[in-house]
Amino acid sequence: MGSKSTPRRGKSTADAADAGGLTPKQARFAAEYLKDFNALQAAIRAGYSAKTAGQAGYRLLKHVQVQQMIAPKRDEAVAERAEAINRMALSAERTRLEIARLSYFDPRKLFRANGEPVPVHELDDDSAACIAGLEVMEQYEGSGKDRVFVGYLKKYKIADKNAALEKAAKIDGLYEKDNKQKSSYEEALRALADSKTAASA
Structure with missing residues (x-):
């Protein structure tokens, strides 16, 4: 009698590679990695063992298809982060500008020609930079069932102009x-x- 051959088992559905050459697990790693760029945590969240996640993450980052999947978005994220850092970065020029705005603040710019206050979102950059705080209170008329909302009372708190002038004097x-x-x-x-x-x- 001839011996029976044992059918060769294929990869499980979870490990089977897709048309792009990535298994669902590998694709999940790539997606998780783009969340925080932490290979270890991405591997763990993708289902790899915590004991081997470090090695798996390191290996997966070198995987050609994984690189193709994460590289464009990673470069975009890095660029956005760099732009955000530049926007928030302190500079002597920006500091002098802010001090100058406070020093030469003109309160007349907070009002229209008819005396009506200018809404915050319509203030020019120089005037908006001088607002240290904004208090908004709801106003009502009447009482009980007759109580009716009639609008808001807005109070601007202006930054200390004298302190700004003193700083400007020291700079100059x-x-x-x-x-x-x-x-x-x-x-x-x-x-x-x-x-x-x-x-x-």
């Missing part, structure tokens, strides 16, 4: 100039007093 070296002038004046007075003392001796 005005205090330093004043101190030098004061020192020169005091030296001149002392020299005059010394000369009079010497003359009378």
Whole structure:
């Protein structure tokens, strides 16, 4: 009698590669990796063992099809993050601009020609930069069943202009100039007093 051959088992549905060359597990890793760019956690969330997730993540990042799947979105995310950092980055120029806005703030810009307050979203950049806080209160008329909402009371809190002017003066070296002038004046007075003392001796 001939021996029976055992049918060769194929890969399970979970491990079978798709048309793109990735198994569902690998594709899931790529999708998870794009969430936080953490290969270890992405591998764990994709279903890999926590003990081997580190190695699996490292290996999967080198997988050609995985790279093709994550590279465009990763580059886009990196670019967006860099742009956000640049927007938030402190700079001497930006700091001087903000101090100048506070120093030279004109409260008339908060109102229209008819005296009506300008809505916050319509304020120009210079005026908006001077708003340190905004308080909004609902207003009603009547009481009980006759109580009717009639609008909002908005209060702007303006940043301290004097403090900004003081900072601006320090940046421009005005205090330093004043101190030098004061020192020169005091030296001149002392020299005059010394000369009079010497003359009378």
